[in-house]
Amino acid sequence: xxxxxxxxxxxxxxxxxxxxxxxxxxxxxxxxxxxxxxxxxxxxxxxxxxxxxxxxxxxxxxxxxxxxxxxxxxxxxxxxxxxxxxxxxxxxxxxxxxxxxxxxxxxxxxxxxxxxxxxxxxxxxxxxxxxxxxxxxxxxxxxxxxxxxxxxxxxxxxxxxxxxxxxxxxxxxxxxxxxxxxxxxxxxxxxxxxxxxxxxxxxxxxxxxxxxxxxxxxxxxxxxxxxxxxxxxxxxxxxxxxxxxxxxxxxxxxxxxxxxxxxxxxxxxxxxxxxxxxxxxxxxxxxxxxxxxxxxxxxxxxxxxxxxxxxxxxxxxxxxx
Amino acid sequence: xxxxxxxxxxxxxxxxxxxxxxxxxxxxxxxxxxxxxxxxxxxxxxxxxxxxxxxxxxxxxxxxxxxxxxxxxxxxxxxxxxxxxxxxxxxxxxxxxxxxxxxxxxxxxxxxxxxxxxxxxxxxxxxxxxxxxxxxxxxxxxxxxxxxxxxxxxxxxxxxxxxxxxxxxxxxxxxxxxxxxxxxxxxxxxxxxxxxxxxxxxxxxxxxxxxxxxxxxxxxxxxxxxxxxxxxxxxxxxxxxxxxxxxxxxxxxxxxxxxxxxxxxxxxxxxxxxxxxxxxxxxxxxxxxxxxxxxxxxxxxxxxxxxxxxxxxxxxxxxxx
Numbered sequence: 001x002x003x004x005x006x007x008x009x010x011x012x013x014x015x016x017x018x019x020x021x022x023x024x025x026x027x028x029x030x031x032x033x034x035x036x037x038x039x040x041x042x043x044x045x046x047x048x049x050x051x052x053x054x055x056x057x058x059x060x061x062x063x064x065x066x067x068x069x070x071x072x073x074x075x076x077x078x079x080x081x082x083x084x085x086x087x088x089x090x091x092x093x094x095x096x097x098x099x100x101x102x103x104x105x106x107x108x109x110x111x112x113x114x115x116x117x118x119x120x121x122x123x124x125x126x127x128x129x130x131x132x133x134x135x136x137x138x139x140x141x142x143x144x145x146x147x148x149x150x151x152x153x154x155x156x157x158x159x160x161x162x163x164x165x166x167x168x169x170x171x172x173x174x175x176x177x178x179x180x181x182x183x184x185x186x187x188x189x190x191x192x193x194x195x196x197x198x199x200x201x202x203x204x205x206x207x208x209x210x211x212x213x214x215x216x217x218x219x220x221x222x223x224x225x226x227x228x229x230x231x232x233x234x235x236x237x238x239x240x241x242x243x244x245x246x247x248x249x250x251x252x253x254x255x256x257x258x259x260x261x262x263x264x265x266x267x268x269x270x271x272x273x274x275x276x277x278x279x280x281x282x283x284x285x286x287x288x289x290x291x292x293x294x295x296x297x298x299x300x301x302x303x304x305x306x307x308x309x310x311x312x313x314x315x316x317x318x319x320x321x
Numbered sequence: 322x323x324x325x326x327x328x329x330x331x332x333x334x335x336x337x338x339x340x341x342x343x344x345x346x347x348x349x350x351x352x353x354x355x356x357x358x359x360x361x362x363x364x365x366x367x368x369x370x371x372x373x374x375x376x377x378x379x380x381x382x383x384x385x386x387x388x389x390x391x392x393x394x395x396x397x398x399x400x401x402x403x404x405x406x407x408x409x410x411x412x413x414x415x416x417x418x419x420x421x422x423x424x425x426x427x428x429x430x431x432x433x434x435x436x437x438x439x440x441x442x443x444x445x446x447x448x449x450x451x452x453x454x455x456x457x458x459x460x461x462x463x464x465x466x467x468x469x470x471x472x473x474x475x476x477x478x479x480x481x482x483x484x485x486x487x488x489x490x491x492x493x494x495x496x497x498x499x500x501x502x503x504x505x506x507x508x509x510x511x512x513x514x515x516x517x518x519x520x521x522x523x524x525x526x527x528x529x530x531x532x533x534x535x536x537x538x539x540x541x542x543x544x545x546x547x548x549x550x551x552x553x554x555x556x557x558x559x560x561x562x563x564x565x566x567x568x569x570x571x572x573x574x575x576x577x578x579x580x581x582x583x584x585x586x587x588x589x590x591x592x593x594x595x596x597x598x599x600x601x602x603x604x605x606x607x608x609x610x611x612x613x614x615x616x617x618x619x620x621x622x623x624x625x626x627x628x629x630x631x632x633x634x635x636x637x638x639x640x641x642x
Contacts, residue, residue, distance in 0.1 A: 092485075092488075092489060095428070095431070095432060095435075095482070095485075095486075096432075099428060103478070107416070107420060110416065111416060111417075114416075129481075131484065140464075140465060141464045141465045142464050143461075143462045143463050143464030143465070143466065144461060144462045144464070144561065145464065145466055145477075145481065146480075146481070146484035146559060147481050147484055147485055148484065148485060148487075148488045149485055149488065150482070150485045152481070152485065153478070153481035153482045153484065153485040154478075154481075154482075156466075156477065156478070156481040157424070157474070157475075157477070157478030157481055157482075159467075160450075160466065160467070160468050160473070160474035160475075160477040160478055161416070161471070161474045161475075161478075163452065163467035163468055163469065163474065164413075164416075164468055164469060164470055164471045164473065164474040165416075166469075167413075167469045167470065168413060238467060240465065
């Protein structure tokens, strides 16, 4: 009996695999190395209770063959579906990216779960399904749902497919609506972007937008803790929760300053105009985590501490110091 | 300059084409004859301002070639995207049906609109995006959105993709959330199903479920009237409206009796158990049309009159009398 993780070589997948293995589970995982890498799975790949296959889940034939083989050898009891494009701007430029990597991977997973009789899914959804509600607090039941990025659209499409599957073959679903998550191994995101820019032009950090854009951030450690908490304590057929920090967040300006302070003290920061960094971005949002708090989980770190911690970790990753 | 209709040979598409032609527009349409037919386009196909191509919109290459050719000859100003699977149970049995016919047709349409610079879409969405809210009134802004059929899921996925496209290349969208629509040319639905059953066993009508399932119904004439009203009077970037009858609807029992009275007087009606006809069906829902009423449109017929009118029309279609 094993837990199966899609996107196992990614930012969250590799950490989750490590945790499951540590608590004694058998874990199998697939990844196409689109965002993930073998490097991320250090300490996991070598584990005797872990098996890995390099598979593109958008290729249904290859996915079916590999999962059937795995399931025949060691029955899969639940799927943690984390595989997705995680670069939102890339999906704005080319809608095919999120269609393939974010939605088709879910659709194919559900098809195969039906074929193989695997009835439990845990799914990495996103706050991006909500679109832009301005100052309104984003509770799980808010509407209408008009995402502003293809990433958000394909996460919403995935939730909708899971919801429909619960009416036919699925027994239980856990839908985790991720906030902005930071930590290592970082594969993308604002902190890493700033460091890459500073490597190119060490004396100056050029920031898109005016820096007033404000978001809350959660550390990957806390995200995974919350996911496991929900998996243990929520018992509905459809268990859907926002996971996020407990505050209104920090500005882009704050993050830029934290990065400069850590890796390029004294560098100047130049801001652009407007408070939207890129098409499909939501300039400000207030993320309600009341439902999760009612279940009994709250984050320990605020956004500011989280950002400073992640900046330090990513600096070690990027600069080795 | 022409209006382009996908699914033009279907139940609503052919009627819409006829109306546009009557008011003097040029109209082009594609259909794959999955549900639609040449027969439905009687009086439209022959019109000098109408052009038709037999195209499967899920085949992006074929769709691109045909739409480019059309757009080069006579620029398309807006797309009325009606192509979709309309047989909800078929999509429950095989999720690929709605993936291909309901979602991929939308996704491909949006890709081509971006390529060709066509910036206005009118889209046939559905009350099925809402899922099962029990007795709660379904307003447009209700949440969470957990559809119970793949059809509903892929309509929601389509709305989400349109919403994301509005952030990049689309200028305006009209999203019509269809109720249960009846009328001719009927291609599927409860009235036609009952008549087909009565043709097979004239003395008895066997009804799935206990007949207490209650829904509101709108006549196709009124639906199209509402769509054109919204197209003229709504001026937001995203214009989304429930379209439906103004009452709590009629029961399956009422419809069964109306069909028997019209085509097989004296036949007995046998009911099954439970109030769900099939997986993915919503047993009862209250559809709010307040937003549309505020815009200035209300249906003239109630569900009961609508059903009797449609039963008569479909009887003529099926029995020629």
